[in-house]
Each structure stands twice: as structure tokens, then as C-alpha cells.
Amino acid sequence: MNRPQGMTLMEVVVYCALLSLFSVMMFLTLPTRQNQATLALQEAAQEAAVALRKISQELANSSRSHVVTNKDPQSLVFLSAVPSDDREFAYFSDGAIAWTGWVAYLAQDGKLVRHWSPYSAPLAASKVGLPPSFQTRGGQAIVKSLSSISAAESAPKVWSVSLTVAADGSQIEMRTAVEVRNP
Amino acid sequence: MSFPRIRQNRGVMLVMALALLGVLWFMVLGFARSSIQSLRLANVNLASERALHAAEAGLVVTLKNLKADPKYRPPKTSVKLMNSASTYQVFYLEGSAAPVKLPTDAIYLLSKGIDRSGLYREVGVVIKLGGTSQSLLNFAVFSSSLSLNGGSSIDSYDSKVGPNVIGDKASVGTNSTKPGSIEMAAGTSIRGEIQVGPGGVVGDARPSRPTTKTENTVWKNWNAWSGAESTMAQVQEYPPVEALAAGKVDLDVKWNGKDVEPGAYGELKANGGGEVRLTGGTYVFESIKLNGGAKLTIVGDQPVTIYVKDELDMSNGTVYNSSETPRNLIFMLEKGAEAKLTGGAKAFMVVYGPEAEISMSGGTHLYGAVVADEISMTGGARIHYDEDLARTPPGVLGGGSSSKGLSVLSWQHL
Numbered sequence: 001m002n003r004p005q006g007m008t009l010m011e012v013v014v015y016c017a018l019l020s021l022f023s024v025m026m027f028l029t030l031p032t033r034q035n036q037a038t039l040a041l042q043e044a045a046q047e048a049a050v051a052l053r054k055i056s057q058e059l060a061n062s063s064r065s066h067v068v069t070n071k072d073p074q075s076l077v078f079l080s081a082v083p084s085d086d087r088e089f090a091y092f093s094d095g096a097i098a099w100t101g102w103v104a105y106l107a108q109d110g111k112l113v114r115h116w117s118p119y120s121a122p123l124a125a126s127k128v129g130l131p132p133s134f135q136t137r138g139g140q141a142i143v144k145s146l147s148s149i150s151a152a153e154s155a156p157k158v159w160s161v162s163l164t165v166a167a168d169g170s171q172i173e174m175r176t177a178v179e180v181r182n183p
Numbered sequence: 184m185s186f187p188r189i190r191q192n193r194g195v196m197l198v199m200a201l202a203l204l205g206v207l208w209f210m211v212l213g214f215a216r217s218s219i220q221s222l223r224l225a226n227v228n229l230a231s232e233r234a235l236h237a238a239e240a241g242l243v244v245t246l247k248n249l250k251a252d253p254k255y256r257p258p259k260t261s262v263k264l265m266n267s268a269s270t271y272q273v274f275y276l277e278g279s280a281a282p283v284k285l286p287t288d289a290i291y292l293l294s295k296g297i298d299r300s301g302l303y304r305e306v307g308v309v310i311k312l313g314g315t316s317q318s319l320l321n322f323a324v325f326s327s328s329l330s331l332n333g334g335s336s337i338d339s340y341d342s343k344v345g346p347n348v349i350g351d352k353a354s355v356g357t358n359s360t361k362p363g364s365i366e367m368a369a370g371t372s373i374r375g376e377i378q379v380g381p382g383g384v385v386g387d388a389r390p391s392r393p394t395t396k397t398e399n400t401v402w403k404n405w406n407a408w409s410g411a412e413s414t415m416a417q418v419q420e421y422p423p424v425e426a427l428a429a430g431k432v433d434l435d436v437k438w439n440g441k442d443v444e445p446g447a448y449g450e451l452k453a454n455g456g457g458e459v460r461l462t463g464g465t466y467v468f469e470s471i472k473l474n475g476g477a478k479l480t481i482v483g484d485q486p487v488t489i490y491v492k493d494e495l496d497m498s499n500g501t502v503y504n505s506s507e508t509p510r511n512l513i514f515m516l517e518k519g520a521e522a523k524l525t526g527g528a529k530a531f532m533v534v535y536g537p538e539a540e541i542s543m544s545g546g547t548h549l550y551g552a553v554v555a556d557e558i559s560m561t562g563g564a565r566i567h568y569d570e571d572l573a574r575t576p577p578g579v580l581g582g583g584s585s586s587k588g589l590s591v592l593s594w595q596h597l
Contacts, residue, residue: 014197018204025207046221053228060596065488065579068445068464081595088283088307088595095286095311095592126425130447130465153463153485156575181594183579 040167044145048165048174051112051142055161056178058103061089064180066099067159068131069151074107076151076161077131080116090122097182098122104134105149112143112163125183147171157181227302233269234304235596238296240264241271242308245292250589253312261297268299285309289592305597311590319421319580320533320552323353323375323568326541328364328557331371331407335543335560338374339568342508346550346567351375351410353568357400358418359383365401371560373409375568377401385412421537421554424515427490429469434459436477453477453500461487469493473500481505481512488579490515495522498544504531509551509569510577516541516555524549533572535580 007015059067059078066079080103081089090098101118115134147164154160154177162175241262248255257273264270274293276282281291289311297303323337331337339353340346353375357364360383367373379385383400388411395402401412430447438455445464453459456476463485470493473479477500481487484506491514504512509531516522516536524534524543533551534541541555543564550567560566 011197018197018201022203022207025211042221046224049224049228057596065486065577069485070444070464071462072444088597089309089593090283091286091289091309091592093286095289095309097593126422129425129427130467152483181591 037168037170041165041170041172044143044165044167045172045174047143048146048163048172052161052163052174052176054114054142055105056176059159059161059178059180061182062103062180063097063099063125063182064153064157064159065183066125066128066131067151067153067180074149075104075134076149077102077104077134079103079125079128079131081122092124096124096126099125099128102131104131104139106134106139107146107149108139108141110144110146111141112146112149113139113141115139226300230298230300230302231304233267234296234298234302235306236296237264237267237269237271237298238294238304238306241273241294241296242292242306245273245275245294246308246310246589246591249310249312253589257292269296271296282307283309286311286592288312307595307597309592311592319535319554320572320576321354322356322378322419322554323552323566324558325356325419325421325537325554326556326558327357327359329355329357330366330368330559331373332368332559332561333563334370335562335564336372336374337560337566337568338372339570340550341570342550343571346507349374349567350570352570353566354378355409356415356419357383358415360400362398362400363395363402366395367401367403367407367409369404369406371407376410377412378415379412380418381414381416383414385414388412423538424490424517424536427467427492427517429467429492453479461489463487466490467492470495472496473498475499476501478503484508484511486511486513486577488513488515488577490517491520491522492517493520495520495524498523502530502532507531507550509533510572510575512551513577513579515579522555531569533577533580 058080062078062080068077079099080101081097081099092098100122101116104115106113106115117132143165145165145167147166149163151159151161157179159178159180160175161178162173164171164173245257256275261270261272272295276291276293283291285291289309292308294306295303323339337353337355339350340348351374353373355373355375356378358380360380365377379400384398386394386399386401389408390403393404395404428447429449431449433449434451436453436457436459438457440458442460445466447467449469451468451471453473454475454477458478458480460480460482462482465488467490471491479502481504495514512532514532514534516539518538520536520539522539522541524541524547531550534553536555539555540557541553542559544562547564551569552572553566
């Protein structure tokens with residue numbers, strides 16, 4: 001006598017359990033419209049967080065009487081004594097810091113671009129004058145989906161810097177406060 | 184017969200399901216990895232901030248101890264912060280041991296802050312022991328020549344308290360020792376000390392007879408009074424205003440006003456009640472002339488520094504500093520510049536021009552401080568000195584932060 005074709009009870013139970021598990025995992029992990037937007041915003045926010053950290057580091061080492069902000073184009077410009085992060089200041093014999101150039105963070109074409117304008121020779125603070133006019137070409141784009149950048153002296157010696165990034169129709173604002181100790 | 188094939192095929196669903204499960208697990212692991220990386224980045228940032236704060240805490244402690252005792256040396260072992268797992272260690276470096284070429288008589292303090300995760304941050308500070316760099320605005324008025332007429336007066340207030348509480352800390356100073364360098368006509372007053380140059384001749388706060396035409400550095404007429412007169416131990420140094428290049432664009436502001444962005448310009452003229460609105464930043468003008476009730480308005484509470492090369496004429500206009508904080512509006516007058524000030528109701532500003540001439544008249548009320556070569560006050564002009572300027576000078580006039588026995592020249596996050 002032929003045995004009827006089919007599955008055992010255990011097979012069915014295991015199959016149902018795995019099917020339900022697959023369904024839940026696929027529901028959670030398959031790329032949906034909302035997940036795509038979230039991912040895009042997360043990436044933009046991470047980029048902005050790294051940029052904000054770099055701005056904080058550079059601004060903290062600047063001179064509080066040589067920080068300039070503009071609204072059109074949106075920019076943050078300040079004096080720098082180091083062309084890169086890992087060098088100490090140099091000094092003149094009278095104790096003045098040897099400032100080496102200006103750093104500018106400009107909002108250009110939806111991006112945050114960093115410009116560096118060095119002096120031919122280091123200068124004391126009393127001789128640096130006004131910042132140069134930064135060209136809209138060149139520079140290094142460090143945030144690719146920028147909505148706005150703003151900075152203001154929120155308290156004596158303390159500057160508040162905020163970046164707003166946008167991705168896929170959403171925006172997120174990130175802010176930091178920096179104490180600029182050098183006069 | 185199909186029976187053996189069924190037996191062989193039994194359980195194939197389970198294998199297929201397990202294979203699909205494996206594929207999906209890889210997908211989940213991929214997304215999870217991204218999240219884990221973000222979490223690690225956040226943790227590294229947090230540890231970095233903790234280490235930075237530990238390093239700064241170490242410097243604050245070391246500077247405090249050095250102020251009290253210049254022979255203090257930080258311990259050679261790590262110090263643990265209270266209520267924290269972070270530690271710091273400060274290195275006292277001088278001469279060739281310092282990582283930088285130090286200015287004369289300076290030392291380098293390197294503070295290393297270490298988070299419990301092992302991540303560390305460093306802060307480097309250059310200090311000068313024994314020297315003091317004072318605020319350039321310790322005096323209400325400092326000039327080579329000062330004359331008060333027509334009921335003019337100088338007093339003080341504290342911007343932290345408010346402009347309505349009058350104080351008597353409005354010190355007036357001069358490096359000059361020539362007779363009559365400071366002249367006070369009848370009805371004028373200075374609510375504070377007067378300090379003259381080393382070797383100058385001083386008199387009484389309220390002399391019984393006029394000291395005009397005497398050898399005194401301060402000439403006081405009838406009914407003029409001040410605080411005590413004394414001589415300074417050494418002359419006060421006021422660095423000249425460095426010449427900056429003005430721009431070529433002149434601004435002519437009419438009745439409808441204009442917003443002016445920071446930058447260098449030629450002549451600024453405002454007429455017909457026009458309002459010139461300035462925001463935070465540095466401006467350079469060849470000259471400024473306010474006529475016909477024009478107004479110079481500082482918008483917001485960001486500091487504004489205005490360099491004037493030739494002439495500052497506000498005799499027919501007003502200045503309005505919306506923040507009501509003098510340190511937020513600083514006029515820097517270059518050598519040879521002339522300024523005619525009128526304050527209107529309340530002009531909150533600092534005027535710094537050690538080689539410039541300033542005249543104030545017609546009921547001017549200036550809240551802040553004035554440094555010039557020659558100052559003339561007539562017609563009831565008043566200067567109300569902001570005592571907070573001595574404690575917290577504006578950055579462009581403060582020099583290094585200072586305290587008794589110690590001067591911090593620079594502060595750098597490494």
C-alpha cells in the first residue's frame with residue numbers, strides 16, 4: 001500500500017516558525033522609503049558631526065578678536081596659527097602668537113567648503129588686518145548637503161556654531177559651543 | 184515509483200528555509216555593523232571630550248597654584264579627577280625642553296588628559312611668570328591732556344548691575360607731568376582717583392583754593408572736585424592703533440537707511456535721519472560723518488570694532504548700541520584722527536585712540552571708556568565708566584589674560 005505524500009508535523013511546525021521569522025526580518029530590513037530617508041539623513045548628520053568637530057578644534061585655537069561671520073554668503077572666518085591640527089603655535093620673542101593665515105568655512109552650492117588663505121610669513125595679531133575675500137572656487141568640501149551655517153558669540157569668549165544639513169526632504173541641526181581663549 | 188523520491192525529498196523545505204535564513208542574517212549583520220560603527224564613533228567622541236576636559240582641569244589647577252606660588256611644580260604622576268575616572272598630568276617645560284620656541288621669560292605647560300578608555304587629549308599653554316599685563320581700560324579716561332568745562336563730569340557704573348547705579352571708581356590718568364595737563368573748571372567733577380605721571384605734582388581732592396596756573400599737574404578751579412590725586416609708579420603703555428587700509432567705496436546713506444556689512448570702506452556719510460546699521464565684525468572707514476539727525480545703530484549683541492583713519496564726526500547724529508554693553512562697540516582711532524562725539528540719550532562704547540584728539544560736547548552721555556591724546560569735554564558732557572571693562576576687557580584691547588604674578592599668552596588644544 002502506498003504511503004500518502006506529505007510532510008510530517010515537525011516539518012510543518014519548523015516551516016511555519018521559520019516563515020514567520022523570515023517575514024519579521026524582511027519587514028524590518030527590506031529597504032523602504034522611510035528607511036532610505038533615515039539612512040540618508042544619518043549619513044549627512046555623521047558628516048556634519050565630523051565637520052563640526054573640526055571647526056570646534058580650529059576655532060578654539062583662534063583669536064577671539066579675529067572671528068568674523070557673514071550672512072551672504074554664509075560663512076565663518078577666523079585667524080589660524082597652525083595650518084594643520086597637529087602643530088603647536090609659534091611665537092615672537094615678545095610673546096605674541098605667530099598667526100599664519102585665515103581659515104574660512106563657506107556655504108557654497110549646498111556644500112560646506114573649507115578655504116585656507118596663508119600669509120607669506122607669520123604675523124602678530126596687531127598686524128593681521130582684515131580677512132581676505134575668499135574666492136568661491138577651490139577649497140575642500142567637507143559637508144555635501146548643507147542647508148546653513150551660522151555662528152555667534154553667545155557669551156564672552158564663547159562662540160556657538162551650528163550646522164543644518166538636509167537629506168531627502170528632512171533637516172537636522174547640529175550645534176556646538178567653543179571657548180576661544182586667545183585674545 | 185514516486186514513494187522513494189518523496190522519502191528523499193522529505194525535509195527539503197527545511198534546507199531551503201535555512202539557506203534563506205542564512206542570506207537574511209548576512210543582510211541584518213550588514214545593517215547592524217553600520218549601527219555599531221556609529222555607536223563606536225559616538226563613544227570615541229565622548230571619550231575625547233572627557234579627556235579634553237580633564238586636560239583643561241589640570242591646567243586650571245596648575246595655573247591657580249602657580250599664581251599663589253611661582254615655585255610650584257605640578258606632580259610627576261597622574262592626578263585623578265574627583266568623581267570621574269579621567270586623569271590628567273601636567274608637564275612644566277621651559278627652555279629647550281619645551282616643544283616650541285618660547286618667548287623671553289615664558290614657560291610651556293603641557294596638560295595631558297586621559298579618559299578611562301585610554302584615549303587622551305592634550306592642551307598646551309604658554310605663560311609668563313612675574314609679569315602682569317593689565318587691561319588697557321583700567322581708567323575711565325586716559326590722555327595726555329584733559330579739560331573739563333561747562334559742568335562736565337566723569338563717574339562710573341557697572342554694566343553687570345545696570346547704568347542707573349552711579350559709582351565712584353572712574354579713575355582718570357595721564358602720563359604727563361606738565362602743569363595743567365588736566366584742567367577742571369568750576370562745576371566739574373571726577374568721581375574717582377586722578378593719577379598723573381611719575382614725578383608729577385599732585386594736590387588735594389577738594390582744594391581750598393584754585394590750583395590753576397600752579398605747578399600742579401591737575402588744575403582745579405572753584406567748585407571742582409575729584410577723588411584723591413596721586414602719582415603713578417611707572418608710565419602706562421598704550422599701544423598705538425595699527426594703520427589698516429581703508430576701502431575705496433564711499434557710503435552715502437540717506438533717509439531710508441542702510442545695512443552695512445563688515446569690511447573696509449572709504450567715507451561714510453549719513454544724512455536726513457538715515458540709519459546706518461552695523462552687525463558684528465570689524466569695519467574700517469576713512470571717515471565717518473553723521474549729519475541731520477542720522478543714526479549709527481549696532482544691531483545684535485556681537486562685538487563691533489570700527490577703525491577710523493581720519494575723522495569721526497557725530498556732532499549732528501547719534502550712536503545707538505542696542506546691546507547696551509560698551510565692550511560690544513569699540514572705536515579705534517588711528518594716529519592723527521579727530522573725533523567729535525555726541526552720545527544722544529545713551530551711547531555705550533569704548534573709544535581708543537592714544538594718538539587721536541577727541542572733543543565731547545552738548546550733553547553727551549558716553550557709557551564706556553576713552554583713551555586719547557587730547558580730550559576736551561564741554562557743555563555738560565558726561566563719561567560713565569563701565570567698571571566691568573577693567574575686569575573683562577574687550578578682546579581687541581585686552582592683551583593676554585592676566586592676574587597677579589602670571590600672564591597667559593596662549594592656549595591651544597592639541
